[in-house]
Amino acid sequence: MAVVNAATLFAGGIRPLPPENQPTGMFKRECEMPLWLGAEGLAGDAQADRRVHGGTEQALHQYPTAHYARLAAAFPDAAARLVPGSLGENLGVPGWDETTVCIGDVFRLGHARIQVSRPRSPCWKIDRRFGVEGMTRLIDEEGLVGWYFRVLEEGEVAPGCAFELLERPTPHATLARLWRSWKAHRPAPGELERLAAAPGLAARWVQKLNERAAWLRENAA
Template sequence: MANGVVIRELRVGNLNMLGNTETLTGIYKQQVDSAYLNSNGLSDDQQGDKNHHGGPEKALHHFASEHYPRLRKALPEPAAEYCQPGAFGENLVTSGFTEADVCVGDIFVLGEAVVQISQPRQPCWRLNLRFGIPNMSQRLQNTLRTGWYYRVLQPGLIRKDDILQLMERPHEDWPLSRVLHLLYENTLDLNALGLMASINELSPNLKLLAKKRLESQQVEDWGRRLFGQP
């Protein structure tokens, strides 16, 4: 894997109505040349649900451009047409890094900022409305190609065409593809869950999820997250 990739697109979004609903969303992000990155995200980037989007553990969302053509082939129209850079509310679009190439806790220099991978994305029901497909969130989850989030270790200005350069990799045995496999496929691998729960650099919500699975030896209900239902 390369140690660095170029930011092909940098995107921020204002609040708009999601589909034909009254739900506010910042998923429709537009390209910008530069933006200031602070601990909660990019300047002028907004989220409709700040309980589940944005904030210190989800300051930046990254999606690999390699995924768009694969997803387009699997989706009906017009959803396939929507599957372009920016479709998933991503802030960073690149080629060269996928979930198999980056690890929990990876630290990168990005322009003036320093960022660290905190967790893979957990798709939610808003994608169903965004794409007009009742189970789009589940479809994306099943691909294990969900994109991922960064926390900000050092704020600063970032620009399109900056290089996202790997500085440090504390957990080379925990690529995000492994985390996603454990989250959604081999869901009750108790040994792996114990290891995952002990990764300090993993976001608190995923460490808690792993601990709850260990204690209950059951998988949490995904209905509310995927479909907006309890």
């Protein structure tokens, strides 16, 4: 747990998303100055649809920087625009992805302390953002989803600040395992229940996993 990486930060306001011009907070800019990270995210950052974005359980979004090469290879027409920050994330740190991050992981980010709360569910706006069809589906099917944090301790964060793993309460509950189990056609109910019990998992995901496990048990035939 001694690995320390340097973080890149992204934030932005609400802008129209062509061609229908729906409002979106996906357009982020790399931050050049220190920012305050509060309970609901970075100062100056905004989310358009607060029903599914933002809030204390989704205060900060991290997307693996290595995924951009995979997406660029699959969608060469959009490759020049597939750069860190373009999927609407707030945080980019090399060396971390869904296979190396677990639900409940606690990290130090600058002077703040944050905890992994849930995976990000990709939405249709990704295809609109890059003018392609199928990017959202590929992200969903291959689990290239990224994740959200809640803020345990507010504090100032700055470009290049330290990103360090402090605690790992559930090393079995990687984001990759959670996503794979959730997307499986008929996952084992016990597997869903074990993942639902991971400390730090967002309440909505606990409910989803337990409800699906109960349905699978009742419809085992």
